[in-house]
Amino acid sequence: MLPELFSLFYQFADVFAFLILASAGLAIVFGMMGVINMAHGEFIMCGAYVTVGLVNLGVPLPLAQIAAAFTAGLIGVVIEILVVRKFYKRPLDSLLATWGLSLIVTQGMLIVVGSSIRGIGTPEGSFAVGDYTFSTYRIILFACALAVLVGIYILFMRTRFGVIARATMQNAGMAQALGARTGRIYAISFGIGAGLAGLCGALYAPTMTLIPTMGATFIVESFVTVVVGGANVLLGTAPAAMLLALVRMALNASYGQIIGQIGMLFAVIAIIRILPEGLSSILARRGR
Amino acid sequence: MLSLVNGPQTSGNGRGFWLAFLAVLTVALIYPVFADSYDVGNFSYFLIWIFMALGLSLIWGYGGMLTFGQTFFFGIAGYGYGVLAIVLGGSTTTIAALILSVLVAVLAAAVLGYFMIWGRISGMFFGIVTLAATLSLAFFLGQTAGPEWHIGEARLNGFNGMKGMDPLTVGDIYIEGTILYYVLIALIVAVYLGLRMLVNSRIGNVIVAIREDPQRAEMLGYDVRKYQLLTFCIGSGLAGLSGALYTSWGQFITPSSIGLPAAAMPIIWVAFSGRSDLTATLVGSFLLLFGFQTITIYSQQAALVLMGALLLGTVMVMPQGFIFGVAQIASRRWRRLAGRDSAGDGPLRDGET
Numbered sequence: 001m002l003p004e005l006f007s008l009f010y011q012f013a014d015v016f017a018f019l020i021l022a023s024a025g026l027a028i029v030f031g032m033m034g035v036i037n038m039a040h041g042e043f044i045m046c047g048a049y050v051t052v053g054l055v056n057l058g059v060p061l062p063l064a065q066i067a068a069a070f071t072a073g074l075i076g077v078v079i080e081i082l083v084v085r086k087f088y089k090r091p092l093d094s095l096l097a098t099w100g101l102s103l104i105v106t107q108g109m110l111i112v113v114g115s116s117i118r119g120i121g122t123p124e125g126s127f128a129v130g131d132y133t134f135s136t137y138r139i140i141l142f143a144c145a146l147a148v149l150v151g152i153y154i155l156f157m158r159t160r161f162g163v164i165a166r167a168t169m170q171n172a173g174m175a176q177a178l179g180a181r182t183g184r185i186y187a188i189s190f191g192i193g194a195g196l197a198g199l200c201g202a203l204y205a206p207t208m209t210l211i212p213t214m215g216a217t218f219i220v221e222s223f224v225t226v227v228v229g230g231a232n233v234l235l236g237t238a239p240a241a242m243l244l245a246l247v248r249m250a251l252n253a254s255y256g257q258i259i260g261q262i263g264m265l266f267a268v269i270a271i272i273r274i275l276p277e278g279l280s281s282i283l284a285r286r287g288r
Numbered sequence: 289m290l291s292l293v294n295g296p297q298t299s300g301n302g303r304g305f306w307l308a309f310l311a312v313l314t315v316a317l318i319y320p321v322f323a324d325s326y327d328v329g330n331f332s333y334f335l336i337w338i339f340m341a342l343g344l345s346l347i348w349g350y351g352g353m354l355t356f357g358q359t360f361f362f363g364i365a366g367y368g369y370g371v372l373a374i375v376l377g378g379s380t381t382t383i384a385a386l387i388l389s390v391l392v393a394v395l396a397a398a399v400l401g402y403f404m405i406w407g408r409i410s411g412m413f414f415g416i417v418t419l420a421a422t423l424s425l426a427f428f429l430g431q432t433a434g435p436e437w438h439i440g441e442a443r444l445n446g447f448n449g450m451k452g453m454d455p456l457t458v459g460d461i462y463i464e465g466t467i468l469y470y471v472l473i474a475l476i477v478a479v480y481l482g483l484r485m486l487v488n489s490r491i492g493n494v495i496v497a498i499r500e501d502p503q504r505a506e507m508l509g510y511d512v513r514k515y516q517l518l519t520f521c522i523g524s525g526l527a528g529l530s531g532a533l534y535t536s537w538g539q540f541i542t543p544s545s546i547g548l549p550a551a552a553m554p555i556i557w558v559a560f561s562g563r564s565d566l567t568a569t570l571v572g573s574f575l576l577l578f579g580f581q582t583i584t585i586y587s588q589q590a591a592l593v594l595m596g597a598l599l600l601g602t603v604m605v606m607p608q609g610f611i612f613g614v615a616q617i618a619s620r621r622w623r624r625l626a627g628r629d630s631a632g633d634g635p636l637r638d639g640e641t
Contacts, residue, residue, distance in 0.1 A: 103596025
């Protein structure tokens with residue numbers, strides 16, 4: 001009995017971690033600036049490539065992963081200043097601009113580094129519960145997802161930056177009048193979003209084949225999680241990921257991966273029909 | 289009824305425009321006489337995509353719904369044609385396969401559109417939900433390599449795609465080469481004029497009113513959702529037409545014509561051309577397809593990088609679209625030279641009231 005239960009939990013945790021890690025950065029950028037970053041997948045790709053590149057140079061994996069997240073974050077800040085900044089008043093155009101960027105980066109990478117590079121194996125081996133064996137690294141990924149959520153909570157609810165960021169989110173004009181440098185807040189927030197995307201890529205780099213178009217494997221999940229979750233990371237993205245992970249786990253277990261993915265999409269379309277503003281709208285109303 | 293081809297929602301309403309239109313049409317009609325059959329086939333290939341672009345112009349430019357799902361419906365009808373052409377037995381039934389596959393795409397648009405529009409999904413979320421559906425379809429079809437994935441005789445073949453269906457056929461005449469070219473020209477003229485009539489009609493004016501201000505349109509007593517769904521179905525159906533014609537043209541279709549980067553292509557054509565005008569979309573999309581094909585011969589990646597840069601450049605420099613913007617500047621110059629008053633002429637644009 002216990003091994004079966006643990007197996008279910010493991011599958012849930014696997015999908016949940018994937019959804020949280022893939023969507024946290026996107027959700028922060030959307031929540032703060034009202035912008036959906038179509039180049040989100042390319043920040044993930046960037047994180048993965050930097051990680052593998054550094055590991056191949058001999059850097060220990062965890063260090064390479066942290067460096068990769070920071071690299072993606074820095075690139076994010078630069079992109080915010082050069083491109084995204086111009087579109088806060090035109091959110092639909094920001095979608096197109098970042099999509100253009102995404103095309104340039106993926107295809108440019110295909111020209112520069114070719115279609116694939118040497119990967120690194122999944123570390124940490126496996127452990128057994130009852131008759132089943134599980135990958136330890138997947139559990140680490142789940143822990144990382146939880147850590148990301150806690151980190152976001154602390155950053156936005158318990159620090160001075162968080163207070164100013166939330167003030168900017170609620171009323172940018174007023175925050176600016178009170179002395180907050182909203183431009184800098186936006187740049188940092190975009191950098192955090194990009195950094196979290198980079199972290200996602202860094203964490204999943206050992207588990208998958210690296211190709212310049214790998215971002216596409218993440219963006220469907222990150223889009224639908226943000227669509228279901230709404231504008232609030234903590235009250236939206238996390239419950240949305242939990243809900244979708246449950247749906248996906250149930251479908252995966254009974255019908256396999258393909259139906260799991262398609263079924264999740266159908267669930268999302270049904271959910272938005274009922275809850276147009278996402279889960280966070282109800283939860284926020286409850287909390288008031 | 290026919291007078292609706294001219295109106296406030298389309299640019300190019302004067303006699304000069306229609307003379308130019310006839311001139312271009314004449315050139316297009318005599319082109320196969322002078323060109324070799326390979327070039328005619330290439331031209332047909334460009335023309336196939338025009339329907340998808342015009343459909344996107346209708347949904348996005350006129351209806352104000354930014355859909356990233358054109359290749360979703362392209363793929364549904366493309367695979368639909370493939371399956372039906374095989375299952376129905378080919379030959380003249382391919383005409384039925386074409387019509388049915390487009391209808392399936394329209395039906396899919398009605399279902400997806402119902403959930404999104406009645407769920408009050410709009411703006412950016414409309415884009416990313418349609419893109420999520422598109423990418424999921426591409427992933428799904430990519431995983432159908434096994435022999436268990438078949439509909440009747442038709443194997444889906446996963447990532448390698450479907451092949452072996454008949455092209456459009458009437459009796460024992462294949463609609464290929466020069467015949468296909470003329471069929472496509474006729475279809476484009478019909479769709480282009482039909483869409484002009486639609487957008488200048490009462491329905492079209494309501495569609496544009498909803499783009500400008502959905503709440504005001506609702507207060508004026510229009511059921512915004514029905515008009516939006518109608519727009520979405522027509523535009524997506526046109527993407528479906530492109531898809532079915534594409535499968536017939538090459539007798540194959542793969543998931544890569546649905547997923548990334550294919551899904552970005554119609555957005556780039558239409559954004560670059562000028563989404564809020566059918567004529568600009570028609571001209572610009574053709575030019576881009578031509579340019580893209582020319583560069584693709586050397587490097588597909590370089591062509592795609594250029595397309596990405598075009599999209600980025602368009603929204604940064606001329607968000608209303610390059611072809612449309614240049615045409616507007618040119619016509620303003622022309623009017624000033626001709627000493628005519630430009631006020632009160634030309635269509636209503638985003639932001640104008």
